[in-house]
Amino acid sequence: MGRTRHKERSYAVKSGKRAKEEQGFQPQLKKILVHYDIIILFFFIFFCYNTVSVVTMSGDTIPAAVLPLALINDHSVFLDGPYLHGLVLDNIHSPDVEYAFPEINGHTVSFFPIVTPILITPLYAFFSFLCWILNVPVTLALVGTFAKTSASCIAAASCVLVYLTAKELFSKKTALITTGVYAFATSAWSVSSQALWQHGTVQLLLILLIYCIVRDNRHHSPWTIVVMGIASGLFLFNRPPDALLLIPVIIYIVNEWRSRAVYYAAGCGIGGLPFLIYNILIFGNVFGGYIKNTELFHFGPDAIFAFISSLVAPNTGLLVFSPVLVFAIYGYFRLDSLKKPVIRNLLYLFGPAIILDIVVYSLFGLWSSVTSFAFGQRFLSGFIPVLALYLGVVIEDIFNSERKDTAIHIVQACFILLVLISVFIQSIGVFLYPYNPVKSIDSSQVWDVDQMIIVNSYNYGIRNITSISMVNIPPFPQLFRIPIHSQLQLSSSPG
Helix, strand or coil: CHHHHHHHHHHHHHHHHHHHHHHHHHHHHHHHHHHCHHHHHHHHHHHHHCEECCCCCCCCCHHHHHHHHHHHHHCCCCCCCHHHHHHHHHHHCCCCCHHHCCEECCEECCCCCCHHHHHHHHHHHHHHHHHHHHCCCCCHHHHHHHHHHHHHHHHHHHHHHHHHHHHHHCCHHHHHHHHHHHHHCCHHHHHHCCCCCHHHHHHHHHHHHHHHHHHHHHCCCHHHHHHHHHHHHHHHHHCHHHHHHHHHHHHHHHHHHHHHHHHHHHHHHHHHHHHHHHHHHHHCCCCHHHHHHHHHECCCCHHHHHHHHHHHCCCCCHHHHCHHHHHHHHHHCCHHHCCCHHHHHHHHHHHHHHHHHHHHHHCECCHHHHHCCCCCCCCCCCCHHHHHHHHHHHHHHHHCCCCCCHHHHHHHHHHHHHHHHHHHHHHHHHHHHHHCCCCCCCHHHCCCHHHCHHHHHHHHHHHHCCEEEECCCCCCCCCEEEECHHHHHHHHCCC
């Protein structure tokens, strides 16, 4: 009997200790999640973004992928230095991509703006340092991994800023959901994180500007205005056609900081002046190689067709590749629910600015080439962070509502369904689209439902995909690789 009681007491003591440990563990875990939420969120999204079937590059993104190496090793903005000469010379002069590498005054340069490659040069320096430490040669394939990882970093950083901004406006739960929708149900995943498109940097700089305004509204600081100026300067020279999206920011500065607008102007000079000088010295004009694109803008009735097609056409429609963004329209008209009038007015102003941005791209003669080597409507992806905040208004409105009637449940179900459909479509773009042999269309094909890029990408991809892998920080090997040979054989079998 004594031994039995002793065992029971020992068991009770051990059980009590375990209970206390579990009770202590849960608050500790919660504390970690709360204090390190930004870091955890960044690395979670980063590694999700770096999980791919194939690492791809378009001719439009190759200059941005190799220019940082020219800066680091040849100490030059020219792409014909000794280091790059041995690494990518044959590829630069390939007929498929030579348009991206014009010769100016005897030197090979990037046709595209160089803001993005300048910003990611520190990342490349880190990757190159790791290669040197580990004695790993830098090959063209490894450069592709450098570029992919850098794109993932840019896109993941924009997600974190969406989260921080949404957390200032909504509950933390709504902020997380908003970030998840932005991260995986829009082109932030299928375009921005896949290659060094300028659109990823547009998204990052735009949401940075909005976050600065949200913070400045809480606590005025001239340094915040300087940062906004630097971001605006970079924004303008990174992708000039998207400069219309700066209009709400400038109006905010005029209305709220007119007496100290000099801080903003100084920041614009810091961020934009180096690129202005580069464009003038190399190309002889303000906007560099992009000046040639001004010849492709035309006013006419075709712009109406292009405008509608850019939004809802089967092969180019923003709302086709991310159907959940339909709810952003509802969110715009519910902005009055935001408690901060300055932020409310700012987001209202983005509505007309976004429409103007779509009009500009509708006037662009090559608007239908938006799908060339990118999945979906990449031209209109720059303002998606703003649409994400509109979705945050919707999420806060319909999921935190005290209403319990059938109508609100239907709206909630529709929203969830469109999120799931959007995530599925975006996953096709990430994992299966690289296998689609047809990556460009003309204006006559944008409404061709028999040759939908989404459907064809799924059909080609599901038959040909060989594996899914998580790319590590280069030059380290993949974190994991999932072969899909069995599925390949199954889908390729007769009948």
